[in-house]
Amino acid sequence: MRILAIDTATTTGSVALIDGEKVAGEYLLNIRATHSERLLPALIRILEDGGWSGSDIEGIAVATGPGSFTGLRIGVATAKALAYAWEKPLIGITVLEGLAFQVGFAAEWVCSMVDARHREVYGRLYRINDLPEAVGDYWAGPVDEFLQQVLDAASGPICFCGDGAIAYWDTILEAAGERAVRPASNSMELRASSIALLGRQRLLAGESDDPLTLAPMYLRLSEAERKLRARCSAGCR
Amino acid sequence: MEVKQGASAAKGPGALVLGIETSCDETAAAVVRDGKEILSNVISSQVDLHRIYGGVVPEIASRKHIELIMPVIDLALKEAGVSPGELDAIAVTYGPGLVGALLVGLSAAKAMALALGCPLVGINHIEGHIYANFLEYPEVDPPLVCLTVSGGHTDLLYIDEYGRYDILGRTRDDAAGEAFDKIARVMGLDYPGGPEIARAAEDGDPEAIDFPRGLLQADTYDFSFSGLKTAAINYIHNLRQRGEELPVADIAASLQEAVVDVLVTKTLAAAEAYGVKTIFLSGGVAANERLRSRLRELAGVQGIRVYYPSKVLCTDNAAMIACAGYYRYRRGERSSWDLNAVPNLRLGDN
Numbered sequence A: 001m002r003i004l005a006i007d008t009a010t011t012t013g014s015v016a017l018i019d020g021e022k023v024a025g026e027y028l029l030n031i032r033a034t035h036s037e038r039l040l041p042a043l044i045r046i047l048e049d050g051g052w053s054g055s056d057i058e059g060i061a062v063a064t065g066p067g068s069f070t071g072l073r074i075g076v077a078t079a080k081a082l083a084y085a086w087e088k089p090l091i092g093i094t095v096l097e098g099l100a101f102q103v104g105f106a107a108e109w110v111c112s113m114v115d116a117r118h119r120e121v122y123g124r125l126y127r128i129n130d131l132p133e134a135v136g137d138y139w140a141g142p143v144d145e146f147l148q149q150v151l152d153a154a155s156g157p158i159c160f161c162g163d164g165a166i167a168y169w170d171t172i173l174e175a176a177g178e179r180a181v182r183p184a185s186n187s188m189e190l191r192a193s194s195i196a197l198l199g200r201q202r203l204l205a206g207e208s209d210d211p212l213t214l215a216p217m218y219l220r221l222s223e224a225e226r227k228l229r230a231r232c233s234a235g236c237r
Numbered sequence B: 001m002e003v004k005q006g007a008s009a010a011k012g013p014g015a016l017v018l019g020i021e022t023s024c025d026e027t028a029a030a031v032v033r034d035g036k037e038i039l040s041n042v043i044s045s046q047v048d049l050h051r052i053y054g055g056v057v058p059e060i061a062s063r064k065h066i067e068l069i070m071p072v073i074d075l076a077l078k079e080a081g082v083s084p085g086e087l088d089a090i091a092v093t094y095g096p097g098l099v100g101a102l103l104v105g106l107s108a109a110k111a112m113a114l115a116l117g118c119p120l121v122g123i124n125h126i127e128g129h130i131y132a133n134f135l136e137y138p139e140v141d142p143p144l145v146c147l148t149v150s151g152g153h154t155d156l157l158y159i160d161e162y163g164r165y166d167i168l169g170r171t172r173d174d175a176a177g178e179a180f181d182k183i184a185r186v187m188g189l190d191y192p193g194g195p196e197i198a199r200a201a202e203d204g205d206p207e208a209i210d211f212p213r214g215l216l217q218a219d220t221y222d223f224s225f226s227g228l229k230t231a232a233i234n235y236i237h238n239l240r241q242r243g244e245e246l247p248v249a250d251i252a253a254s255l256q257e258a259v260v261d262v263l264v265t266k267t268l269a270a271a272e273a274y275g276v277k278t279i280f281l282s283g284g285v286a287a288n289e290r291l292r293s294r295l296r297e298l299a300g301v302q303g304i305r306v307y308y309p310s311k312v313l314c315t316d317n318a319a320m321i322a323c324a325g326y327y328r329y330r331r332g333e334r335s336s337w338d339l340n341a342v343p344n345l346r347l348g349d350n
């Protein structure tokens, strides 16, 4: 099965082609230019270099989040429109699961973290059993609280990955001490090939998402909604 | 860059352009043939969603756009009876507007163009509003003077040929629609304010209150509505402080009259100075009845014809984007794949 994958969740942006379990191509940029400027050129480049056309593609996988709200929408809108116009199955994979898959060889436990700024992270703990299996729920909040939960839930060494792990590595070391495993820096951030490979598993299992309705996974309300809710719980109307 | 799939030659009689528009709080897609025949025009408005916030919340708008974009495109194609492979070009708004909102439509448009192997044409939203007139009156040609007014802009333009804009004047502070929205809020009217003021004005006396007419006498085609806004808000506060009841209808009518007065006077002066016999009115505020009738009445005396789009084409829609896209496509214009959203794009920048 030939799959095209897209990730635009954080400042890292990548596209990948896989053919079965083989990564046929991967193009990653971690630069200042916006995803809006670089995603389509990257897609065209990898399709051309790989000698693939739309008819070769059997599925499209996309990183749905969490991450930058705007970045997620660029990737998800692109993936949905490609799947719609090419009439190919679409599958959304979370950034956190993609990260856990990527470093699954490093430890039995993996903690994926995406930086949400101001000492907060989006995260989830996974236990690797061939593929990552989620332990506990998604987290969106202070990094310290999350680390405490993760250390209690897991046993032994834990591999921390994602741009949240890069941003708060000192905090991780303080909390986890010798239990903290750090992957090589080129596995620290998501690669689209991980999204492609997980997408392949799902598509082979007969799962797929609707190209009309697939939405990003934000894990957080917009600020306006948060403020409105705070006001309402403080007693309005 | 070459795209592998598909051919970009015209596929049947007439060029079919898919237009996509997500610059503010309307998710819209439309299919237009040859820049004049609307095959479908789907508009999904989020106005109810933003009402409790008293204005458009960018992040909420963007989240709604990503949910609606593909269903809206799908519906536009189905209503038009057109399959994606039959499209000749994709036209999309890339500014001005809310950056996060623009990016949803732009990303979908680029991906559709890549997948279908057809050209991408980026369109300025304000240019789209102007083309709402060419869409409805394809027999009308430049040269002409165009007044385009909405919640975000107030521009007076001289158009001597398709796609070329001489900006004669624009607002130095608030857009006309923006002033309406803000004053309506102070008066306690619903959001959006423009249509609410027009409704309230129906029973009011336009000469009840003498509100300032900014830059009316000045030797410029520029506009200024901040003085009017301040005067109206002060007037309302003063009445409230004295515990008097607000004459809502009279305030709305007088306010509307002050704005219409300035817009009509400057537009007619421009038409006379440039010697044109055609005036276009466009943008959301072009739906205002008072503005339409005053302009038509006074222009008629001078033998000038005034055109404005039907109400549905005055609001943000994608048929006007498809129409503007058609003319650019026909001239061989193409946008590159790295096209980005430009939140404060101005006419003439593209």
Ligand SMILES: [Zn+2]
Pocket (backbone or CB within 6 Å): B125, B129, B150, B283, B284, B315, B316
């Ligand atoms: Zn508009």
